[in-house]
Amino acid sequence: MIWPRIPRAPPHLAGAGVARSLSPQAAASPHHHHLAIPRPQQRQVTATASSAQHRTMSTQPEQKSPKYGHLPLSTSGPLECALKGTVLLNHPYFNKGSAFTKQERRDFGLIGLLPACIQTLDQQIQRAYEQYRSRADDLAKNVFLTSLKEQNDVLYFRADVVRCDAPSKLLQKHLPEMFSVVYTPTEGDAIQNYSRLFRRPQGCFLNIHDIDRVEEDLSQWGRPEDIDYIVVTDGEEILGIGDQGAGGILISVAKLALTTLCAGIHPNRTLPVVLDCGTDNQDLLDDPLYLGLRERRVRGEQYDRLVDTFVKAARKLYPRAYIHFEDFGLDNARRILDIYKSKIPCFNDDVQGTGCVTLAAIMAGLHVSKQKLCDLKMVIFGAGSAGVGIADQVRDAIAEEGGISKEDASKQIWLIDKPGLLTTGIDNLSAAQRGFAKPKADWSGKGTDLLGVIREVRPNALIGTSTKPGAFTEEVVREMARHHARPIVMPLSNPTRLHEARPADILRWTDGRALVAAGSPADPVKGAWGKDGKEVTIEVAECNNSVVFPGIGLGAVLSRSRLVTEKMLVAAVEGVAEASPALKDPTAPLLPGVDVVRDVSVRVARKVIRAAVEDGLATEEGIPRDDKELEEWIREQMWDPVYRPLKLVDKAGASRLARGEMRVVGSLG
Numbered sequence: 234m235i236w237p238r239i240p241r242a243p244p245h246l247a248g249a250g251v252a253r254s255l256s257p258q259a260a261a262s263p264h265h266h267h268l269a270i271p272r273p274q275q276r277q278v279t280a281t282a283s284s285a286q287h288r289t290m291s292t293q294p295e296q297k298s299p300k301y302g303h304l305p306l307s308t309s310g311p312l313e314c315a316l317k318g319t320v321l322l323n324h325p326y327f328n329k330g331s332a333f334t335k336q337e338r339r340d341f342g343l344i345g346l347l348p349a350c351i352q353t354l355d356q357q358i359q360r361a362y363e364q365y366r367s368r369a370d371d372l373a374k375n376v377f378l379t380s381l382k383e384q385n386d387v388l389y390f391r392a393d394v395v396r397c398d399a400p401s402k403l404l405q406k407h408l409p410e411m412f413s414v415v416y417t418p419t420e421g422d423a424i425q426n427y428s429r430l431f432r433r434p435q436g437c438f439l440n441i442h443d444i445d446r447v448e449e450d451l452s453q454w455g456r457p458e459d460i461d462y463i464v465v466t467d468g469e470e471i472l473g474i475g476d477q478g479a480g481g482i483l484i485s486v487a488k489l490a491l492t493t494l495c496a497g498i499h500p501n502r503t504l505p506v507v508l509d510c511g512t513d514n515q516d517l518l519d520d521p522l523y524l525g526l527r528e529r530r531v532r533g534e535q536y537d538r539l540v541d542t543f544v545k546a547a548r549k550l551y552p553r554a555y556i557h558f559e560d561f562g563l564d565n566a567r568r569i570l571d572i573y574k575s576k577i578p579c580f581n582d583d584v585q586g587t588g589c590v591t592l593a594a595i596m597a598g599l600h601v602s603k604q605k606l607c608d609l610k611m612v613i614f615g616a617g618s619a620g621v622g623i624a625d626q627v628r629d630a631i632a633e634e635g636g637i638s639k640e641d642a643s644k645q646i647w648l649i650d651k652p653g654l655l656t657t658g659i660d661n662l663s664a665a666q667r668g669f670a671k672p673k674a675d676w677s678g679k680g681t682d683l684l685g686v687i688r689e690v691r692p693n694a695l696i697g698t699s700t701k702p703g704a705f706t707e708e709v710v711r712e713m714a715r716h717h718a719r720p721i722v723m724p725l726s727n728p729t730r731l732h733e734a735r736p737a738d739i740l741r742w743t744d745g746r747a748l749v750a751a752g753s754p755a756d757p758v759k760g761a762w763g764k765d766g767k768e769v770t771i772e773v774a775e776c777n778n779s780v781v782f783p784g785i786g787l788g789a790v791l792s793r794s795r796l797v798t799e800k801m802l803v804a805a806v807e808g809v810a811e812a813s814p815a816l817k818d819p820t821a822p823l824l825p826g827v828d829v830v831r832d833v834s835v836r837v838a839r840k841v842i843r844a845a846v847e848d849g850l851a852t853e854e855g856i857p858r859d860d861k862e863l864e865e866w867i868r869e870q871m872w873d874p875v876y877r878p879l880k881l882v883d884k885a886g887a888s889r890l891a892r893g894e895m896r897v898v899g900s901l902g
């Protein structure tokens with residue numbers, strides 16, 4: 234990935250960092266790092282880098298723009314800090330470990346607490362990577378990276394995402410491998426083993442029996458301007474692995490790590506939350522080590538009250554924060570979204586994020602097969618939050634492109650769930666499913682199972698969001714491929730073991746003709762499908778909402794949009810679709826890969842911000858009108874994993890902090 238080089242800010246314009254600091258009480262606590270309070274840092278105007286500082290800074294991956302260096306979220310320049318000694322070493326945001334400079338070691342009381350050699354971030358990455366590699370399996374690697382994150386934010390995020398033009402090319406090569414370890418699919422294993430692997434709590438646990446405490450418990454995380462992005466789950470439908478109770482906190486943590494990795498959301502301005510409502514997972518209830526509430530899920534009025542109390546408290550305490558709902562149960566995901574989407578800036582990743590990324594992949598697929606949305610006939614297997622979210626997004630796009638009604642557009646989409654094809658004859662369809670139900674009479678005497686529907690409909694796109702592994706059988710896929718030169722087949726159920734078919738099998742059954750994207754990372758597939766039977770390698774796109782949700786979040790946060798509208802989501806789809814490698818090369822993957830994800834996020838954010846402005850919902854002032862300027866404005870406000878020189882806050886600064894009059898990073902330490 235090539236990054237534009239923007240001239241670095243002169244020292245007098247650099248600064249304006251943002252970081253989480255410790256309150257004096259929190260610093261005194263043995264668990265201080267969990268109670269750390271994020272605070273935007275006051276702009277620092279003077280900086281004289283020593284040569285050692287210069288060495289570590291020289292690996293800075295992105296040059297900042299002098300023009301927008303004054304923005305509150307701009308994070309270049311020195312970082313003010315009042316923590317010293319072991320408290321400083323134990324704070325992941327400030328800790329640099331062996332990379333603390335000589336001067337910093339003197340200023341912050343670190344001599345004697347660190348071995349003598351001063352190392353660079355690259356050397357630290359090399360060591361971390363060797364340790365990472367020595368772990369026996371992906372879950373052990375995930376545990377290692379979690380512990381790295383608790384020690385040193387910069388090292389963790391830098392080790393995960395290193396760009397081609399940075400000196401640490403070593404890791405670039407392994408990036409996809411690491412992505413799948415910190416996120417899907419390995420994060421699923423970490424969540425299932427949460428109570429066994431637990432070392433330190435990360436995030437905020439809100440208990441259904443303590444509804445009256447919600448505001449107080451949430452308030453520990455910062456002051457009103459401190460939080461930009463909240464991910465909340467109730468743990469009921471994690472990936473495709475079902476109810477994971479309090480362990481769901483890790484999906485909030487993982488999604489937030491991705492917002493930082495992929496979109497530069499400041500890691501100390503985010504808040505992972507789990508609403509612990511009990512669990513219906515008997516294995517967890519029987520597990521003596523289970524950490525959550527040991528009781529069956531509380532539902533109904535009390536559940537709704539917890540969600541509402543949480544949303545209201547979050548809005549009151551952190552009025553600038555965007556709320557991302559993740560992995561709620563089928564009955565609640567869309568219902569909660571429908572309640573709040575017209576009131577606050579919120580987003581459901583499984584419904585909307587999945588809908589956006591899948592529509593982008595379909596548009597890229599249709600481009601390759603030289604078809605249009607009006608030619609699309611799509612079968613979705615698994616009509617839950619994700620399946621219906623995709624159906625909605627695609628239906629709206631068909632209607633828009635063809636100038637037809639949504640009702641007519643929905644005729645091009647067939648939903649299948651446990652009872653088979655959703656038809657008007659089936660009781661208990663949700664309102665969202667009902668719009669896609671086919672007339673019962675049309676299907677009498679016909680097979681309504683997957684194969685029957687494929688035979689009857691002859692779709693050119695098949696999407697799996699069912700959690701049923703192997704549902705896309707050879708017969709099903711071959712039947713599709715009989716009628717279409719380039720059938721689009723996307724097994725999206727996560728984690729990998731739940732994919733409806735393996736990408737390699739789909740390609741084998743279709744002689745390499747299928748346009749495949751999967752919900753988790755998949756290895757490239759080789760086959761003798763080239764001209765003259767030559768062996769070719771086909772890269773399989775990952776169709777995961779991670780391609781799009783970080784950019785949507787970045788756009789919503791930077792524009793401080795009052796809502797997330799349909800227009801903003803459509804803009805996000807365009808942003809992803811435009812970045813599809815398949816637009817330029819029909820043999821390339823349908824979606825951009827993780828190596829360019831930050832560029833994709835900038836593009837998505839730019840379009841989302843524009844749409845928010847057009848809808849009159851952006852409340853941030855000074856959003857540039859010119860696209861190039863807007864990109865610069867966005868990049869300037871993305872957090873980069875680089876070490877910044879630390880500047881000790883003097884007593885006056887610390888006491889101003891204690892009185893809360895000045896936004897200074899750090900505490901009395």
Ligand SMILES: NC(=O)c1ccc[n+]([C@@H]2O[C@H](COP(=O)([O-])OP(=O)(O)OC[C@H]3O[C@@H](n4cnc5c(N)ncnc54)[C@H](O)[C@@H]3O)[C@@H](O)[C@H]2O)c1
Nearest residue numbers: 472473587615616617618619650651699726727752777778
């Ligand atoms: N790739 C992505 O970005 C992405 C995004 C969201 C969800 N997902 C995956 O999609 C899957 C579903 O997630 P969700 O949030 O929609 O869950 P959900 O529980 O809301 O929906 C699953 C649906 O599949 C149906 N189903 C289950 N077994 C079936 C069967 N044998 N035949 C037909 N239908 C069946 C269920 O009845 C339900 O309606 C999960 O595995 C999840 O990881 C992937």
Ligand SMILES: O=C(O)C[C@H](O)C(=O)O
Nearest residue numbers: 417472473583727777778
């Ligand atoms: O978390 C993911 O990998 C994607 C999606 O949100 C899911 O629930 O599967």
Ligand SMILES: [Mg+2]
Nearest residue numbers: 472559560583
């Ligand atoms: Mg999800």
